[in-house]
Amino acid sequence: MSVVKNDGAWYFSNGSDSDVILSSRVRLARNLANFPFRGRMRGDDRERVKAILFDAFSHFQDAELYHALGVKDMDLLGIRIMEERGILSDNRTNGEGLVVRADGKAACVVNCEDHARISAFSSGLDFESCERLCEEIDGRLQDVVQFAASYDFGYLTSSIFDSGSGMKTSARIHIPSLEFLKEDNSVFELASKSGYKILPCYDIGYKMTIGSYYQVSSITGAEGNQIDQLASISALCHRICALERKARETVKEKYPTILRNVIYKAFALSRYSSVLSLREAIETISGVKWGVDTGIVSGISEAELFALLYKIQPAHLEFVLKNSRLSFENDIESDIKYKIGRLRSLMLQEAFVKLEIKE
Numbered sequence: 001m002s003v004v005k006n007d008g009a010w011y012f013s014n015g016s017d018s019d020v021i022l023s024s025r026v027r028l029a030r031n032l033a034n035f036p037f038r039g040r041m042r043g044d045d046r047e048r049v050k051a052i053l054f055d056a057f058s059h060f061q062d063a064e065l066y067h068a069l070g071v072k073d074m075d076l077l078g079i080r081i082m083e084e085r086g087i088l089s090d091n092r093t094n095g096e097g098l099v100v101r102a103d104g105k106a107a108c109v110v111n112c113e114d115h116a117r118i119s120a121f122s123s124g125l126d127f128e129s130c131e132r133l134c135e136e137i138d139g140r141l142q143d144v145v146q147f148a149a150s151y152d153f154g155y156l157t158s159s160i161f162d163s164g165s166g167m168k169t170s171a172r173i174h175i176p177s178l179e180f181l182k183e184d185n186s187v188f189e190l191a192s193k194s195g196y197k198i199l200p201c202y203d204i205g206y207k208m209t210i211g212s213y214y215q216v217s218s219i220t221g222a223e224g225n226q227i228d229q230l231a232s233i234s235a236l237c238h239r240i241c242a243l244e245r246k247a248r249e250t251v252k253e254k255y256p257t258i259l260r261n262v263i264y265k266a267f268a269l270s271r272y273s274s275v276l277s278l279r280e281a282i283e284t285i286s287g288v289k290w291g292v293d294t295g296i297v298s299g300i301s302e303a304e305l306f307a308l309l310y311k312i313q314p315a316h317l318e319f320v321l322k323n324s325r326l327s328f329e330n331d332i333e334s335d336i337k338y339k340i341g342r343l344r345s346l347m348l349q350e351a352f353v354k355l356e357i358k359e
Contacts, residue, residue: 009085010105011307015124018302019293020241022172022213022309023123025086026130026230028138029157029166029221030116033146037158038111050097050110056144057099057108068099077322080315087119106133113158116141123303125237127169127230134167161220168218169233172201173240176212176290177247180255187240191216194236202282210279211286213309216240252294263291267357270348275332275341281312281348288352299354308351312344 011023031037035049054068071079071088082088087107088095095117097110109117118141120133141147148156155166162168178184191198198216200209218233251259266287269280276284289305291297310316317340320326332338 008103009307009310010103010121011123011310012303013123014301014303015122015126017125017237017241018123018306020173020175020244021125021237022174022306023121024125024127024130024237025119025121025170026127026134027120027168027170028118028134029114029155029159029162029168030118030138030141030147031156031158032115033148035115038113038115039158041111046096046111049115052145053108053110053116053141054097054099056141059144060140065102066099067102068097071096071098074098077315077318081313081319084313084315085310086121106137108137114162116147123306125171125234125241127171127234130169131167131226131230157221163221165221165224165226165229167221167226167229169229170215170217171233171237173214173216173237173244174212174286174289175214175240175244175247176286177251178244179209179212180251180258181247183243183247186243187214190239190243191236194232195219196233196236202278211282212290213282213286248294259290259294260296262287263294263296263357266291267297267352267355270345270352273345275338276312276345276348277341278312278314278344281344282309284348285309285312288355291357296358297355298358299356300352304351308348311347314340317343317347 015021015023032049032052035041035045050070057063057066057068060066079088082098085104087100087104088098088109089112095109095112099108099110101107104121106118106120108119118134118137120130122130150156154164157163157166175184175187178187188198196216196218198214201213201215202210216236218229221229224232266284270284270288273280285305285308288297288300292300292302292305318336320343321339326343328339328342332342
């Protein structure tokens with residue numbers, strides 16, 4: 001059986017500017033009128049809010065596409081998968097209810113910091129489609145429920161930084177050329193001056209980022225309307241693209257041997273390893289992607305590389321193990337850690353089977 005098959009998730013789609021911008025996300029914070037914020041809820045307030053929002057989704061014309069779940073009713077593996085996909089946060093404010101669209105492109109977390117946090121995702125640079133989907137869901141919910149809002153302050157939220165539009169935006173980026181040239185600080189400074197923060201995408205106990213993957217996020221939703229906020233994050237991402245592409249050309253011109261060494265090592269690790277850790281796999285995917293973006297490697301698409309970043313995560317692999325009849329070598333059959341590392345290795349080998357390196 002194939003271990004990298006397309007499961008219909010949004011991250012298998014091709015996106016604009018995906019050589020640098022892996023994905024876009026828009027999130028709206030909303031609270032029901034006539035209910036206290038989450039931190040001040042008493043009695044059965046939480047259950048009532050969850051029931052009201054779940055019922056509102058059931059009134060959608062395409063309600064069959066939206067699956068409502070109580071977080072406490074989910075098993076730990078399901079929660080971890082939602083965390084790995086960026087739908088649930090991995091902290092104590094995980095939320096008490098969750099509504100997910102079948103393709104994962106949209107979700108609503110109930111009773112986290114706010115009563116409802118509506119999110120939409122897209123591959124590549126495409127905040128406009130994310131915002132349209134969030135607004136569509138928001139509007140359809142408001143046909144049934146009333147959200148707390150003020151003429152002076154906009155939507156009322158648990159944090160002053162979310163008030164106003166209630167919208168925040170974020171993008172995942174890949175900037176290996178800037179990191180190699182030690183010019184990545186230019187991106188951090190640019191983001192800071194524009195009112196954004198940048199953090200590593202993957203934090204698994206190491207001091208440095210893994211694979212040159214970062215997340216750019218807005219700090220507040222209280223400044224400007226939604227059109228202004230979308231224009232701001234889009235402009236920032238375009239400038240990051242320009243910086244990385246310029247650095248990429250510099251690396252190709254001045255450091256071709258070192259560039260090829262990174263790509264060859266990534267190719268060799270994926271081809272000949274039997275067991276891969278999460279860090280090794282992320283760095284391998286990053287190296288292969290750098291090779292694709294510099295024109296040295298062919299045989300795999302940007303969408304396939306991006307999807308792999310989700311498919312190699314521990315909970316995703318554990319789900320495959322639980323729902324398949326894969327067999328492993330005797331010396332790792334009884335160790336879940338090694339089985340996950342072995343499956344991760346097999347997944348990369350299958351995904352990279354058509355890779356070609358241009359001499």
